[in-house]
Amino acid sequence: MPQTIAAPATSELLVKKSRFLGYLHPVADRAAAQAIVAGLRAAHPDAAHVCWALLAGGQSAAVDDGEPAGTAGRPMLDVLRHQDLAGVLAAVVRYYGGIKLGAGGLVRAYTDCVAQALLTAEKIAIVRYSALRCSLPYALEGRLRRELAAAGAELLAVAHGERVTLAFRVAEQAAAALAARLDDAASGQLAWLQEC
Known part of the structure; x- marks a missing residue:
């Protein structure tokens, strides 16, 4: 049965001097998700990337925001799908620490950041x-x-x-x-x- 989250949840991860800030938000649609992402960009003007993934209102999105293709948005979207979530935005703000992580390192970092935020999120069943x-x-x-x-x-x-x-x-x-x-x-x- 699909689930959503009851309230926003966050996480923080440090990987080879890069700082990853994870944000999960319950959202109804893409417009709401884009407003939250815009707010994150405004709150973190010095961040290198604000990557995000969305499953809401029958829509999905995976945005790498300048990271190598398929290393940020898609892995975060896969975490949401694996958890059978809907109506959820996952966003990760990355502050670059000067050390390249490689494709595998980026996938692990973005995936882990979302997974850690999910550990603290209260999941609730979606009832139609x-x-x-x-x-x-x-x-x-x-x-x-x-x-x-x-x-x-x-x-x-x-x-x-x-x-x-x-x-x-x-x-x-x-x-x-x-x-x-x-x-x-x-x-x-x-x-x-x-x-x-």
């Missing part, structure tokens, strides 16, 4: 929801509300007219089972409306 609406007789409202609460569904709106209309959301994987349970509880008196 289905929004549903139904109408029912007044006499069944209490019973269906109890069924929704027992299933962990979130009641979004209630409208009282000729019948009661309930709008709610529930985890996608539980939606079909809950709909069947509500149909049974209402003994055929439940009408499903177009999803919210």
Whole structure:
């Protein structure tokens, strides 16, 4: 199951006099990620490189920012993918220490910097929801509300007219089972409306 991080996390790594500062941020999309990267560039104007990787909103990115191709962004992106993360920006600010690390050394440094930040990050599962609406007789409202609460569904709106209309959301994987349970509880008196 895909996960994201609850809050930003950081790390610091020294490799042959080069200083690597790792930053992980939960983000919704590429625009949010680019704003954070711009902020890092502004906060670290003397840094040699600000490399980053992104998995968010169905988009991915791997930016080497002047490092040899494939030695920074792609390895960081691989760490995010290996951890089954989504909605996460990984950025590493590098202050060059005067000693070349070679391609293998760069890959290890960028990978390790992101991995160390992930050790301190709180990971949370990404839950996708289905929004549903139904109408029912007044006499069944209490019973269906109890069924929704027992299933962990979130009641979004209630409208009282000729019948009661309930709008709610529930985890996608539980939606079909809950709909069947509500149909049974209402003994055929439940009408499903177009999803919210």
